Amino acid sequence: MFIENLVIDFYNVIAKQKVLILVNYDIDAICAARILQTILKYDAISYTLIPVSKISDLISSYKEHINNFKYVILINCGGTIDIVENLEPEENVVFFIADSHRPTDVCNIYSLNDQINEDTLDNEENINNESRVAKRRRLDEQSINKRLWEKNRRRILFEYSQFSYYGRSTSILMFELSWQLRRDNFDLLWWGIIGVVEQFILNKIEILQYLNEVEKISTHIGRLCANNDQVIDNSSQNSVTSSQQSSVSNLKINCEKDLQLALYRHWTVENSLRYTMFTAVGLKLWAIKGEKRLHQLLVEMGLPLAESRQQYYSMDLSLRNEFHNMIEKMSDTRNLTHITYPSFTLLQGFRTKYQAADYVYSLLALLSNNTRSKNLRDCFYEAMDALLRVRKDLLDDGIEKSKKLLMVMFKHVQSALDMKQIMTAGPFYYMVIQEGTINAKYCSNPDCLWLLATFALKAYVTTSRKSKAARLPLIASAPLEDGYCIMLGVPPVTETTPRSFFGKAFEQVAEKTGSVIQADYFDSTAVKLQVADRAKIFDALVVLLS
Amino acid sequence: MLCSNAVGLIKQLERTSDDTVPPYDTDNIRIVLQEMKSLYDENVEIVNSTRDHMEDAMFALKIRHRALKRNKRCLLAYLWNRLERIKEMRWQIGSILPAEMKCNFSPSEEQWLSNYNKSLASYMRTIGPNGGLNLLQNLKPPKSLYVVVRSLVDIGRIELDDGEMIVLKKDAQYMMLRSHCETLIHQGILEHVL
Known part of the structure; x- marks a missing residue:
């Protein structure tokens, strides 16, 4: 069942209980978990928090820890699978699922004993669709024409589960819970914002959805920052306490238009322009003429080359103040429309501003940074700690790493285009990242692979002369360890809603070919399979989709 | 010199750090007690024997009496401070003190400690509605539980x-x-x- 009122149906139930929290490895989930942790801390609710990366991981962690718990909260995981069937829980265990993955598994919503509570105020369409299924299910007892009904049911279910996409960010949902409990504060809001911006940056939600969220958030900012202004008023009257309170008022979140340039505040303008997906695609920077085009843009903007190669914060002040206007003026003529988007910046004291997107890139780099010395869970906690204001060193470290990540991605796309590694297979494109490539280790993270694949597809479409190109999706595949590889489908460029049908397609292909595809990721568009089976799967996909 | 042993006891206690209890100095205490006994005996003898020449004996009497009082004070201070230290240790370390500390105690001190433990426990049981409260936890208020x-x-x-x-x-x-x-x-x- 869906939860209507977060406080009554969710929070009051878990209050004074022990809860088990399972968190997925993604930025939205980490932010949501942080917010939830803060809320639970106020009420001294003891919990155990475990990061889980895959469905198998979820099942094993659940079985290890469940003995002591009656209440389980799943953050950004488990919504798309049938919980009762997979976890085989005891009768008295209650699940709360806060998952932005869609579609939500039907069995979770209409579980017989209401054991599972969907922690989402979901969009209408979704619920209506569901209730139709349920109604039909109820009617069937009297109905004679059972076969017709079943066919219909299967069709509706198929339509419902055909596309996998993302719903509302979980972290903003958690922030709203904190708001309803009157526990919201500055940090919680910022973490909520990061969750929303992550969905936008990684192209998980539509722009309209994003703008909607931005509007809602800006009212929260108004409320929370208004309190800050009051503090300043008080302190001016009461000069004794002013020194203490001024530290509070130095924190500020601004909602403003910002550039879609990755990390430009912490990088040089030239590099940022070069390695951001948006500008790289717009200016076709991977081509030989790309560099010239970049320089030409800088010239027309009136930004000296020497300045553009400096760190942004040490650029000339007048240039820095003019930078936004200059680039916005150029954007229309340069195939870079919509270079600005409404975003948020965090200002702490007199240091450099952080854009919400900077946090996202930094966390992404920290999360995908698993090397031999660091396992996945270390990365998870590093990313979690980087959210704290006192651990800025981790955040800055992440920013450095994400610069490297963006550079690697750009170079990979460049070489993939040069070497013609993106190939057509009739109804879709595919790109295989070979094992042994230096960059392969970055790509084992689904989020990074998703970003890379989107980048590659966009780049390919702009270079391709065929008009059909824009309508085709791309399948990317990257090696994992032990002879396995990850495969992931990206929707075509023309698709306005970022939803992908590959989850279902992979499933059907697996049925037909009899090869083992492990849908082990919470995002159903990504699957894990044996490298040996890859070619077979591609062939079967061609047959299925054409 | 009169009272030197008693002052020695105090000095000995003073020399050790506050969170330890030095060995119970039975010998010195016995010497001080003996000194007190002899002082008292001498006083009693003077008072009994020389009823007439009270004036002359008065100074000697007074000095001995002062010395007696001083010895008593020093002994009490010695014992009291030791007990304070033991009490402190009880709160810091817990009800069961390590054996190497306990070997420094006198038998009566051990007796006192066990009595103290008993009354503390029975007091803690009476606080609060359900099963009492452990006063030994969180001697300073914690930021969060x-x-x-x-x-x-x-x-x-x-x-x-x-x-x-x-x-x-x-x-x-x-x-x-x-x-x-x-x-x-x-x-x-x-x-x-x-």
Whole structure:
């Protein structure tokens, strides 16, 4: 069942209980978990928090820890699978699922004993669709024409589960819970914002959805920052306490238009322009003429080359103040429309501003940074700690790493285009990242692979002369360890809603070919399979989709 | 010199640091007591024998009496301060003191400690509605009762003080009562995080 009122149906139930929290490895989930942790801390609710990366991981962690718990909260995981069937829980265990993955598994919503509570105020369409299924299910007892009904049911279910996409960010949902409990504060809001911006940056939600969220958030900012202004008023009257309170008022979140340039505040303008997906695609920077085009843009903007190669914060002040206007003026003529988007910046004291997107890139780099010395869970906690204001060193470290990540991605796309590694297979494109490539280790993270694949597809479409190109999706595949590889489908460029049908397609292909595809990721568009089976799967996909 | 042993006892106590109890100095105490006895005897003898020449004996009497009083004061101070230290240790270390500390106690001090423990326990049982309150926990008010900890090693299932079972797996994060996890943090099993 869906939860209507977060406080009554969710929070009051878990209050004074022990809860088990399972968190997925993604930025939205980490932010949501942080917010939830803060809320639970106020009420001294003891919990155990475990990061889980895959469905198998979820099942094993659940079985290890469940003995002591009656209440389980799943953050950004488990919504798309049938919980009762997979976890085989005891009768008295209650699940709360806060998952932005869609579609939500039907069995979770209409579980017989209401054991599972969907922690989402979901969009209408979704619920209506569901209730139709349920109604039909109820009617069937009297109905004679059972076969017709079943066919219909299967069709509706198929339509419902055909596309996998993302719903509302979980972290903003958690922030709203904190708001309803009157526990919201500055940090919680910022973490909520990061969750929303992550969905936008990684192209998980539509722009309209994003703008909607931005509007809602800006009212929260108004409320929370208004309190800050009051503090300043008080302190001016009461000069004794002013020194203490001024530290509070130095924190500020601004909602403003910002550039879609990755990390430009912490990088040089030239590099940022070069390695951001948006500008790289717009200016076709991977081509030989790309560099010239970049320089030409800088010239027309009136930004000296020497300045553009400096760190942004040490650029000339007048240039820095003019930078936004200059680039916005150029954007229309340069195939870079919509270079600005409404975003948020965090200002702490007199240091450099952080854009919400900077946090996202930094966390992404920290999360995908698993090397031999660091396992996945270390990365998870590093990313979690980087959210704290006192651990800025981790955040800055992440920013450095994400610069490297963006550079690697750009170079990979460049070489993939040069070497013609993106190939057509009739109804879709595919790109295989070979094992042994230096960059392969970055790509084992689904989020990074998703970003890379989107980048590659966009780049390919702009270079391709065929008009059909824009309508085709791309399948990317990257090696994992032990002879396995990850495969992931990206929707075509023309698709306005970022939803992908590959989850279902992979499933059907697996049925037909009899090869083992492990849908082990919470995002159903990504699957894990044996490298040996890859070619077979591609062939079967061609047959299925054409 | 009169009273030198008694002052010596005090000095001996003063020389040791505040959180230890030096060995109970039976010899010195016996010497002081003997001195007091002899002083008293001499006084009694003078008072009994020389009833007429009271004036002359008065000074000697007064000096001896002062010395007696001083010895008494020093002895009491010695014993009192030792008890204070033992009490302090009881609150800091717990009801069962290590044997190497206990061997410095006199038998009566040990007796006192066990009595003290008994009355403290029975007092703590009477506070609050259910089963009393452990006054020894949180001598200073803690910032929060619960802390967030991360497990550093795989321990598996363990039982906490209050009988609850918990599974400690590497890289899981827990919010636990501070009192439960303090020892585990000392042992390096858990790590406190912000």
